[in-house]
Amino acid sequence: MTLQQKELFQKSPLLLENGETLSPVLVGYETYGTLSESRDNCILLEHALTGTAHAAKHFEDDAPGWWDDYIGPGKTIDTDKYFLVCTNVFGGCSGTTGPSSINPKTGESFRLQFPGFSIKDIIKVQRELLEQLGVTRIVSVIGGSMGGMQATEWAIDYADITDSIINIASPLAAGPDAIGYNLIMRMAILNDPDFNGGNYVGQPEGGLATARMVGMMTYRTSELFSKRFERFTVAESSPAAFSKEHFQIESYLQYQGDTFVERFDANSYLYLTKAIDLFDVTAPAKDDLPAFSKIKIPYLLIGITTDQLFRIHDLRRGYELLKEWDVPVTYHEVASEYGHDAFLVEKEVPKFEPLIRSFLSNLPVKSI
Amino acid sequence: MTLQQKELFQKSPLLLENGETLSPVLVGYETYGTLSESRDNCILLEHALTGTAHAAKHFEDDAPGWWDDYIGPGKTIDTDKYFLVCTNVFGGCSGTTGPSSINPKTGESFRLQFPGFSIKDIIKVQRELLEQLGVTRIVSVIGGSMGGMQATEWAIDYADITDSIINIASPLAAGPDAIGYNLIMRMAILNDPDFNGGNYVGQPEGGLATARMVGMMTYRTSELFSKRFERFTVAESSPAAFSKEHFQIESYLQYQGDTFVERFDANSYLYLTKAIDLFDVTAPAKDDLPAFSKIKIPYLLIGITTDQLFRIHDLRRGYELLKEWDVPVTYHEVASEYGHDAFLVEKEVPKFEPLIRSFLSNLPVKSI
DSSP: OOOEEEEEOSSSOEEOTTSOEEOOEEEEEEEESOOOTTSOOEEEEEOOTTOOSOOSOSSTTSOOOSSGGGEETTSSEETTTOEEEEEOOTTOSSSSOOTTSEETTTTEEOGGGSOOOOHHHHHHHHHHHHHHTTOOOEEEEEEETHHHHHHHHHHHHOGGGBOOEEEESOOSBOOHHHHHHHHHHHHHHHTOTTOGGGOOSSOOHHHHHHHHHHHHHHHSOHHHHHHHHTTOBOTTOOOOTTOTTSBHHHHHHHHHHHHHHHHOOHHHHHHHHHHHHHOBTTSBOTTSSBGGGGOOSOEEEEEETTOSSSOHHHHHHHHHHHHHTTOOEEEEEEOOTTGGGGGGOGGGHHHHHHHHHHHHHTSOOOOO | OOOEEEEEOSSSOEEOTTSOEEOOEEEEEEEESOOOTTSOOEEEEEOOTTOOSOOSOSSTTSOOOTTTTTEETTSSEETTTOEEEEEOOTTOSSSSOOTTSEETTTTEEOGGGSOOOOHHHHHHHHHHHHHHTTOOOEEEEEEETHHHHHHHHHHHHOGGGBOOEEEESOOSBOOHHHHHHHHHHHHHHHTOTTOGGGOOSSOOHHHHHHHHHHHHHHHSOHHHHHHHHTTOBOTTOOOOTTOTTSBHHHHHHHHHHHHHHHHOOHHHHHHHHHHHHHOBTTSBOTTSSBGGGGOOSOEEEEEETTOSSSOHHHHHHHHHHHHHTTOOEEEEEEOOTTGGGGGGOGGGHHHHHHHHHHHHHTSOOOOO
16 A cells, blocks of 8 residues: 555644644555554654655555665664654645645635644644554654654654654754745745746746755755766757756756656645744743753754755754753764765665664664 | 946957857946056956946945955055956946847847857957057956956966966856856746846846845855854744745845845846856867966965855865966965855955965066
8 A cells, every 4th residue: 555645633623833723634644564563663754845655665666765775674664663654744745735735615725825834733743643543652753854853843742652753964943044045945936927826727837946956956965966967068958048958967957847846836835945944943932941952752863964955063053952951862973975865865875774773773672 | 437438349349259249349347546657567357246347446435346355555456556457247237238238230238139158258358448448468367256267267368468367266167056056046037927038127026036045045154144144033024924034034135136136137147147157167278178278377266165156176176177287376275154255255354365465476576
């Protein structure tokens, strides 16, 4: 079975952080492995900004997932042992209620009428799903980039049922440059002639593609681009004034932009980038202490030294803060020419895999 | 006297690298100091992508220039000693013929009918101007960023009248990430609903502002943004869905974008970024040797270790190549939280000034 869906919050609506409510909420998710009889062998995997619930292949001919290298029998996330759940995020566009879903009140897509939501809201929906699935304890919540923000928020909000957290390449708060790039990406979409206040037909293609191209620049590194593309040109191209594909790097970026338009909803992109901007667990909670100071479960933080989006200086500052507040944090840094995306790249698995495996195997022994 | 203009190429047209011709060409320029009787005390200063000929104040109440800290009596570029010339680049929009100029053949603005041009063409126009001004020798051609590319090209094409070159923060060839960002910036402009194939009224504001915002992200550093803006919010703002100015970094970028639209022509931006992309003096010249290998005059190269646009690894590779081909190169690196823009920042003058002063003072003594 691949994508499954469950309708939640039918009776009592989802109460969002901003006070708005929504009912019902459809959640798209995929599972791997089997929930144990004691129902406490779950790992929750959180995808990044443009990811989906399809984290790995379910069978030989299945479409590749985004973390195939880490998931399967005997792998880091051993599906003979763990029951892995990966949901499409609330507000997304791949099976879970989001701006492109039908608003039951109007019979039309929400689009920009969709309520504003936060990372906190995203994981609230996930918790409801896990309860519906009968999960009683979670061995670990694992995620990278925006997935790492979700994992961190789990550590704060739902430590009651969670044993550990693994956060790869995400800071305790979005930094000003990530916010700046997110603004620029939204500007490209909002300014597209086909955007039409969110009521576009198809997609605001140029704007959404441009946004994706900006993203790609921050997900990788200059070193990688230099090595891979140098100043190679595309065959049969001409350096005519504004030919978009004279250089291979241009062709690469255009391709990334064009294929993205086919798989992602522009309105979802606006909402999700804003949720990233607003993520800040260093802000005081109700008790005036920083929210992250509540983390009392083992927390693995992995920073990527070459990250161009969530900079290593922010990760290091986060680590210092976590230590200062006695969070049981383990910190590692990984160097990679792939930059921010390194945790998604097959070639870099050997750099991350042992850190994750060792962390999981050193968790206090539970019933499994 | 501030901006002066001279009409060139009236009798024999400007022959561009791509074979096209243009006649006449108006050049906007400013000068500081006095041309000596022997007419050999000229320094040519090259501005960066969005700069102008107004490099420094001419009098107390004059508008600030972009290199006031370096130019004046007793300063690094000592106007008691040197005759400084700074032109607005060919293809620009501040006094020199460019896409927004009137095409004498049609009586209307060139816009996208303007011929494609290169860094080589930009300096060809400058050489013609200097000859018209009676300059016989140039002590140094100095420039940063796109200005550094012009300086480097001078070293190759016009060493016959040039004694030295100072290139700050520009590589021997635009790297793939600079090309990628340039493409993204052009995409934002081309996709603007008001762009109208280059025949816009006013400016394609959203697109041009977005382009400038992308540029600003690459001109500075994450460290600086973190220090200056953190996650500070704008007074009386609300984190409503896509409010453009919730965070100070957003307000800063918006301001940079909005003010840019008032002073720069979108079509010029397209042409100039393309000229940067195509700059590559590592490519073979007619004799099959790399063009830069022709450089036989003292060449000062200054790299900025934190540069997010023209990366230090590219500058270092350039230095190695220059040494390999016995170019008389002097290389220095400057670290600055300001990144690429450091050479334009008053606070950072002490890092650059001694390098430039020392280089100029150690040049083989000429008649001045």
